[in-house]
Amino acid sequence: MSAVNSFDSLDTLSVAGSDYQVFRIDAVEGYETLPFSLKVLLENLLRTEDGANVTADQIRALGSWDPAAEPDTEIQFTPARVVMQDFTGVPCIVDLATMREAVAALGGDPNKINPLAPAELVIDHSVIADLFGTADALERNVEIEYERNGERYQFLRWGQTAFDDFKVVPPGTGIVHQVNIEHLAKVTYTREVGGVLRAYPDTCVGTDSHTTMVNGLGVLGWGVGGIEAEAAMLGQPVSMLIPKVVGFKLTGSIPTGVTATDVVLTITEMLRKHGVVGKFVEFYGAGVAAVPLANRATIGNMSPEFGSTAAMFPIDDVTLDYLRLTGRSEAQVALVEAYSKLQSLWHDPSVEPRFSEYLELDLSTVVPSIAGPKRPQDRIELSVAKSAFEAALPAYATTASTPVPVTVGGEQFTLDNGAVTIAAITSCTNTSNPSVMLAAGLLARNAAQKGLKAKPWVKTTLAPGSKVVTDYYEKAGLTDDLEALGFYTVGYGCTTCIGNSGPLADEISTAINEHDLAVTAVLSGNRNFEGRINPDVKMNYLASPPLVIAYALAGSMNFDFEADALGTDRDGNDVYLRDIWPDAAEVQATIDSSIDTGMFDHQYASVFEGDERWRSLPTPDGATFEWDSESTYVRKPPYFDGMTLETTPVSDIAGARVLAKLGDSVTTDHISPAGSIKADSPAGQYLTEHGVDRKDFNSYGSRRGNHEVMIRGTFANIRLKNQLLDNVEGGFTRDFTQPDAPQAFIYDASERYQAAGVPLVIFAGKEYGSGSSRDWAAKGTSLLGVKAVIAESFERIHRSNLIGMGVIPLQFPAGETADSLGLDGTEEVSISGITALNEGTTPRTVRVTASPSAHSAAGKAVVEFDAVVRIDTPGEADYYRNGGILQYVLRSLV
Structure with a gap:
């Protein structure tokens, strides 16, 4: 039971012979x-009300929520569970293992460090498409995956038994998000609390920004950094402001030839x-009922690409049908229906909720589209894709x-700019959606019947998000x-x-590389940032699975599907995309048949057991x-070295140097790349020194359990542009500890700054830290000795992760930038006013003074300004005062 029940909301729900304790939201005006x-959040607060962290005033504030007001009420959200993938999950388990020793x-007692909220980790980020285009590609890639990752997998198997x-x-x-919607998500969660069976909305946070895919099922959840996920696992609520909610009305229906993508x-x-x-985005209106669950999940999945925290769909008959299809028990489906109706979580198009802002899309106006060449929001109508490519090419x-x-x-063959060198059906966004996957299969069938082939320079890969896809491809x-x-x-x-x-x-x-060609990748994924897909490929485009195949046949982005033929059939007739595009009715009939x-029952029956390879891994035991x-x-990280039970007061920053001056839209991929490790980079040098062959370097993502690799990989993206240097790309900076400040690797410069006791700052533009919720982007920044990041604006997860690692996020005054203030990065930077946090309050602004140094141009003036402190909640202030979220949790547990 919650310790306090101010609203007398406790009740019993009886479904199919079982009684459940529930907290009714209709007790709140x-x-x-x-x-x-917000109804889901309201139930969450009623259930966790304790009079201290969660108060009756917060519950009342949520009931009387003013959609027009700027968010200012802090609440503590306690998710039902945590989901992780292995890139971000391994460091979580490394940190928990380290915390056991620190405790x-x-x-x-080291056994105190245990997930208090159920946690599930899906290993999905480690397989690399080394082999392709052959019958044994899958088997060989898995074999190589185990060879590369055996150490990590042994560690995770230890965690499975130890925690x-x-x-x-x-x-x-x-893929974690597809496994989440097809199997892990319950929609209505049940758990025994104090000997009583309790029912409540399934909610989750995940260590991957696309956790929002589960929003399509009516499950409130979003991506958090690995750092916040660890805290959630250890029973810490997620501190947040009651957000604005954008109502998005869907009307009309999708026209023929247009896909969910x-x-x-x-x-x-x-x-x-x-x-x-x-903000939260929420889809509403009569049109919602016509949106299939797979399409809802596809839309929810892309929430981080629009920038919202969540992208919610309500619960209705479509939800129940999907739960039945995917093998959830009839008892569970009955509970979801009864609970959702009791709690007014059932979709009722006649009740229009209050929203902060409104948007509307008539689905019948959507046309075939792709997005690129470097951001998911840069949509291009397919009809003008060729001319858009030509315009972007220079x-x-x-x-x-x-x-x-x-x-x-x-x-x-001949290779030229625009050549499609990768065509990949990939990513949970679309591989979870049978309408686009079967459209791709039918388009392949039609193309094959006409004798068309993919161009020989295209790397063609198919990576389903679950084995069910393989089953239905076989059956079809x-x-x-x-x-x-x-x-x-x-x-x-x-x-x-x-x-x-x-x-x-x-x-x-x-x-x-010899001819500096600008070649392209086309993938059915959700992210196409620079340097992310492949180091040889400069331009990346997102497209639906059938269009991925179409581009493999075309072989170039410099291609007009209306006017250009994909090839000729066996009789020598030109074949156009329209000739092989599958009919919508046939796609639906194929889905139905x-x-x-049975496919879901079969594939998920023993989902946690694994194959012979997994079961035969030698696994250590012990607490x-x-x-x-x-x-x-896997190495023990240094976060808790020398930690005491007492906190050290926070201090102002004096005499700092600028490690990097960065522009707009610097993503977590730029800050902490997940892809390949270059041999001549600091991380590559470290691995070579430790006897690792270049062929065994693996990726940054797979080595996230080793802080030594990850610090060296911070700001090491091959496309990073540090404005302290002219026309240089990659992980370099000017090293102001040296005479004449020569160019140096960021890691090497950081080592020298830290040895000299010089704190560091970063200057950046808008949307700093957008992209995947990558905890190492914050951990690496902190371990490089960066004390503050001053940007024009921050993406949500990275901002909170910086605080979680003891780095203060600051914003330039409204309308000002580093350039408009005359900052070039050669200055010595001091920041005063941070110490106000020691008094238990968070200052709204701090004073930044940037003074010319010996490396600045002659006559450069001192620049002073008030930077906005982006510690947004009292909980975040506590984390910062403790030197980070893990230290805060550790002290509270001991």
């Missing part, structure tokens, strides 16, 4: 017209333009056309057609979308982990 997502060192309430879905099963790219563009960072290529002859495997008889075009399954995981596209053929890679509940001092994958 104003509940009727709250948006769906013991401080005189506490209570922590489960691991082994490699080769699927086209819809989501249109919504992404609309919402980015509108501005929804930090920014990426030195000349408009550079045809280069290449021979691969005895086949000769489409597997052979996909393989005929080169689309063999390469793995069940994120692959290309997370940067695990694997290498291009050596001959192709050499031609690209080839997908059944604390035995660190291997030789490991280059």
Whole structure:
């Protein structure tokens, strides 16, 4: 029971012979017209009310929520569970293992460090598409995955046995978000509390920004950094302000030839333009009932691309049908229906909730689209894709056309700018959606029947988000057609979308790099940031799965699907995209005839057990982990070294130097890349020194359990542009500890600054830290010795992660930038007023003084300004005072 029940909301719900304790939201005035997502938060507060962290005043404030007001009421949200993927999950378990030792060192019980909220980790980020286009590609890629990642997997298996309430879905099963909607999500959660069975809304936070996919099921959840996820696992609520909620009305229906992917790219563009960072988006209106669950999930998945915290759909019959299809028990479906109706969480189009802002999309106006070449919100209508590519090309290529002859495997062809070198059906966004996956299969069948082939320079990969996709492709008889075009399954995981596209053929890679070609990738993913997909590929485009295949057939972005033929059929007739595009009725008929509940039952029956490879991994046991001092994958991090039970007062920053001056839209990919490790980079040098062969470097993402690699990889993206240097890309800076401040690796410069006791700051532009919720972007920043980041604006997760690692996020005054203030990064920077936090209050602004240094131009003036402190909640202030969220949790547990 919650310790306090000010609203007398406790009741009993009886469903199918079971009684459940529930906290009724109709006990709170104003509940009727709250948006769906805020009703879920209202129940959460009623259930966790304790009079201290969660108060009756907060509950009343939520009931009487004013949609027009600026968010200013802090609440504590306690998610039902935590979901993780292995890139971000491994550091979580490393940190928990380290905390066990730290608790013991401080005189506490190491077994206290255990997930208090159920946590599930899906290993989906590690498989790389090394092999493709052959029948044994899947088997070989999995084999290589185990060879590369055996150490990490042993560690995760240890965690599965050492920690209570922590489960691991082994490699080769699927993508976390797809597994979440198909199996893990309950929609209505049940748990025994104090001997009583309690029912409440399923909610979650996840260590991946696309956790929002589950919003399509009516489950409130979003991506948090690994740092916040650890705190949530350890029972810490997520501190947040009651957000603005944007009502998004869907009307009309999707026209023939248009896919769910086209819809989501249109919504992404609309919402980015509108501005929804930090807000909830909620879909409402009569049109919602016509949106299939798979399309809802596709839209929810892209929430981080529009910038919103969540993108919610309500619960209705469509939700129940999906739960039945995916093998949830009838008892669970009955509970979801009864609970949702009792709590007014059931979709009622006749009640229009109050929203902060309103948008509307008539689905019948959507047209086929792609997005690129570097951001998901840059939508391009397919009809003008060729001219848009031509317009974008000069920014990426030195000349408009550079045809280069290449021979691969005895086949000769010409490679030019715009060549599609990667065509990947990948990513939970679309592989969870049978309408686009079966459209791709049918398009492949039609193309194969006409004798069309993918171009020989295209790396064609198919990476389903769950094994159910393979089952329904088999049943529909489409597997052979996909393989005929080169689309063999390469793995069940994120692959290309997370940067695990694997290498291009050596001959192709050499031609690209020797002639500086601007080649392209087309993927059905959600992220296409620079440097993310493949180091050889400069321009990346998002497209629906059938369009991915179409581009593999075309072989170039310099292609007009209306006017240009994809090839000729066996009789020599030109074949156009319209000739092979599948009919919408046929796609639906194929869905109806080839997908059944038995597939989900079969594939998820033993989902946590794994195959022979997983089960035969030698696994250590014991409450604390035995660190291997030789490991280059899993090492004990230094966060708690020298930590005491008492906090150290926070101090102002004096005499800091600028480590990097960065522009707009610097993503967490720029700050902490997940992809390949270059041999001549500090991380590559470290691995070489530790006896790792270049072929075994693996990726930054897979080495996240080793802080030594990750510090060296911070700001190491090959496309990073540090404005302290002219026309230089990559992880470099000017090292002001040296005479004449020469160019140096950021890591090397940081080492010298830290040895000299010089604090560091970062200057940045708008939307700093957008992209994936990458905890290492904050951990690496902190370990490099950065004390403050001063930006024009921050993306939500990265801002809170910086605080979680003891780095203060500050904003330039409204309308001002580093450039408008005359800052060039050569200054010495001091920041005063931070010490006000020691008094228990958070200052609204602090004073920044940037003084010319010996490296500044002659006559440069002192610049002073008031920077806005972006510590937004009292909880965040507590974390910062403790030196970080993990230290705060550790002290509170001991």
